Amino acid sequence: MTDSPEAPQSPLTPLPEDWQRALAVVAHPDDLEYGCAAAVATWTDAGKEVSYLLATRGEAGIDTLDPAVCGPLREREQRASAAVVGVSAVEFLDHRDGVVEYGIALRRDIAAAIRRHRPQLVVTLNHRDTWGGTVWNTPDHVAVGRAALDAVADAGNRWIFPELREAGLEPWDGVRWVAVAGTDAPTHAVDATEGLERGVRSLLEHRTYIEVLTEEDPESYCRSFLTGFAESLAPRFGGRPAVAFELFGR
Ligand SMILES: [Zn+2]
Numbered sequence: 750m751t752d753s754p755e756a757p758q759s760p761l762t763p764l765p766e767d768w769q770r771a772l773a774v775v776a777h778p779d780d781l782e783y784g785c786a787a788a789v790a791t792w793t794d795a796g797k798e799v800s801y802l803l804a805t806r807g808e809a810g811i812d813t814l815d816p817a818v819c820g821p822l823r824e825r826e827q828r829a830s831a832a833v834v835g836v837s838a839v840e841f842l843d844h845r846d847g848v849v850e851y852g853i854a855l856r857r858d859i860a861a862a863i864r865r866h867r868p869q870l871v872v873t874l875n876h877r878d879t880w881g882g883t884v885w886n887t888p889d890h891v892a893v894g895r896a897a898l899d900a901v902a903d904a905g906n907r908w909i910f911p912e913l914r915e916a917g918l919e920p921w922d923g924v925r926w927v928a929v930a931g932t933d934a935p936t937h938a939v940d941a942t943e944g945l946e947r948g949v950r951s952l953l954e955h956r957t958y959i960e961v962l963t964e965e966d967p968e969s970y971c972r973s974f975l976t977g978f979a980e981s982l983a984p985r986f987g988g989r990p991a992v993a994f995e996l997f998g999r
Contacts, residue, residue: 761938761985761993764788764928768869771799774859774897775874776849776889778807778827779955784978785872785930786834787948788939788992793835800838801831802862804855804893805846811961816846822957830954834947838866851892857910859893859900864918871927872994873897881933890931898927898997928994935993938986941979945990948975 771792773781781789781801789799807827808820824841831839842858849855863871876894879886903909905922914920928937941948952971953959959967979990986993 758985761935761982761991764937764939764994764996765870765926766795768925769797770866770868771797771870771872772802772863772866772868773799773872774802774804774862774893774900776804776887776893777810777846778803778823779810779830779952779958780874780890781872781930782830782948782952782955783931784948784975784992785874786830786951787941787944787975787979788994789836790834790944790947790951791939791941794943799834799836800840800866800868801827801836802840802842802859802866803827804842804844804849804858805889806841806843807846807958809846810958813961814957820846823955826955826957830951833951833954834944847889849889849892851895855892855896856900856903857913859896860903860910861913861916861918863900863904863924864913864921867921867923869923869925871897871901871924873927873929875929875931877932879933880931894929898929901927901999925999927997927999929997930992930994932995935982935995937996938982938991938993940986941990941992944992945976945979948979 806820807823808816811819828839873894874890901924905920907920949972963970982991982993
């Protein structure tokens, strides 16, 4: 059975678990915390290694804060939120928030990180134009998601980006899947039962951002958003709250 917008209730397959290292590649601080972090907690509990790679520091994300102040603050919040779910490796590529360009430079940066971390699984965020229907995605997410999908092949080819080999980064062709979060056509899922509470704590670490975003109490905002989303997938995943992904195999 295939998933499609016309068959929204089709069951989700458990995401493969026979891997050891994952690299999550996203545009902004908080992109992984709006859903993925509960799955990350489950993975690190199982002894898997997960690293985060962010294209920007999210410095254009808060209207009332100058980017020079906002960038370092959001970096600190991102590192704290990663630590909550067992992730200590958090890297920033320093592309400019809001104007990330899909292209060779971004593919090269991500391919370099894939060669350094040698993951079997790459995780990224929705690379499609919309979140579903007419809810428009942001250009940074589209650029980074597409570049991550492309960079897994770049990372494995010694003739693409020869400068990476000259810098000592040998090809890594071991990525077996790219799991894309936040698409409207998920195919797979991870049980969020054990990781959900840490997922809430992880999102809550983006406190400055969230306090600007909502009038609600930050903790109840984080809990109701993430719990509601995870539970909405339960009918498609054996009644269990879930984090859903669209899985691209290689
Ligand atoms: Zn984002």
